[in-house]
Amino acid sequence: MEVPVSGNRFVALGVVGAVAMAVVSGQLPPTNAFPMAQFLAHWWVFPVSIVFATVALSSGVSGALFFSPFFMLVVGLTPSQAIGAGLLTEVFGMGNGLRSYVKQQVVDFQTAKWLLLGSVPAIVVGAFAAHYVDPTLLKLIFGAGLLLLGGFLVYYEAPENCEPGECEGEYLKAKNSGRGTTTVEATDGETFTYDTCWRTPGVALSTVGGFITGLISAGLPEIVTTQLIVRCRVPPRVAVATSVFVLGVTAIAGALVHALTATPVWYVVAWSIPGVLVGGAIGTRVGKYIPSELMETGLGVVFGIVGAIVLGLELFV
Numbered sequence: 001m002e003v004p005v006s007g008n009r010f011v012a013l014g015v016v017g018a019v020a021m022a023v024v025s026g027q028l029p030p031t032n033a034f035p036m037a038q039f040l041a042h043w044w045v046f047p048v049s050i051v052f053a054t055v056a057l058s059s060g061v062s063g064a065l066f067f068s069p070f071f072m073l074v075v076g077l078t079p080s081q082a083i084g085a086g087l088l089t090e091v092f093g094m095g096n097g098l099r100s101y102v103k104q105q106v107v108d109f110q111t112a113k114w115l116l117l118g119s120v121p122a123i124v125v126g127a128f129a130a131h132y133v134d135p136t137l138l139k140l141i142f143g144a145g146l147l148l149l150g151g152f153l154v155y156y157e158a159p160e161n162c163e164p165g166e167c168e169g170e171y172l173k174a175k176n177s178g179r180g181t182t183t184v185e186a187t188d189g190e191t192f193t194y195d196t197c198w199r200t201p202g203v204a205l206s207t208v209g210g211f212i213t214g215l216i217s218a219g220l221p222e223i224v225t226t227q228l229i230v231r232c233r234v235p236p237r238v239a240v241a242t243s244v245f246v247l248g249v250t251a252i253a254g255a256l257v258h259a260l261t262a263t264p265v266w267y268v269v270a271w272s273i274p275g276v277l278v279g280g281a282i283g284t285r286v287g288k289y290i291p292s293e294l295m296e297t298g299l300g301v302v303f304g305i306v307g308a309i310v311l312g313l314e315l316f317v
Helices: 009-025 036-041 045-059 064-075 079-093 095-104 109-130 135-155 169-175 199-216 220-230 236-261 266-289 292-316
Strands: 181-185 191-195
Touching: 036 266, 045 064, 045 079, 045 266, 064 079, 064 135, 064 266, 064 292, 079 095, 079 109, 079 135, 079 199, 079 236, 079 266, 095 236, 109 199, 109 220, 109 236, 135 199, 135 292, 199 220, 199 236, 220 236
Parallel strands: none
Antiparallel strands: 181 191
């Protein structure tokens, strides 16, 4: 989750397209039907969104991990509405990060285009599935997903701190070798040169990540960043930038599907979107002062607790 979206044409075009298609399909309510009373009653979503965006940016964790359970458990949206609203909020929140990485020229576009081949169709399928899966089952999947992601954050070192190629194994080492090299030249003069990775597993993993993200709004950035560093030997700075780019483009597709297939909840996202813009601006300034390891461990515990609550409410209440 990142900051302001000014200049981010990818996000702007995606959102404009989503709204336009919503109007054409009749999903967007006419102006005179906007639930103003509900909108004003949910003013408190704005300050909460500022806090979530600040924490998410400081920790480098997907912002939708905060918003989807919040929209579901506190605001009272259905699982599919909560996941869609979380993705739409994240599209705006990550705008500055996407723009910044592209401007720095640290995105491996050759790898990104292959990952997008898997993630974009998969998130569309996952987003549609979220509206046809039984709400109780979807909550169970969501709760289990939060538990797994929480455990991942607690027990595994952040992929940004891993040694590229670590735990690669002899088979993958052989498959990842002899495919030429990839060079990424950043605008600050730093040059990254590494072996071009074996594409097939990357496409498969991004497909899995895209489907999970469409279904529960999280999973793609964690899968992509980890596999780029651990399996593909991509330098962490390039891996994170490429992951953010893939998530940004993919999330637009997922948010669009959710916007067109769900009952609109504009009275909620109208507060959450400006909230993440403000929170993102704050997070970029305070994030560098917070130890990432401590933040990720704490968030892992929080996600685990929330996942347990979601499962408990469905299984025992």
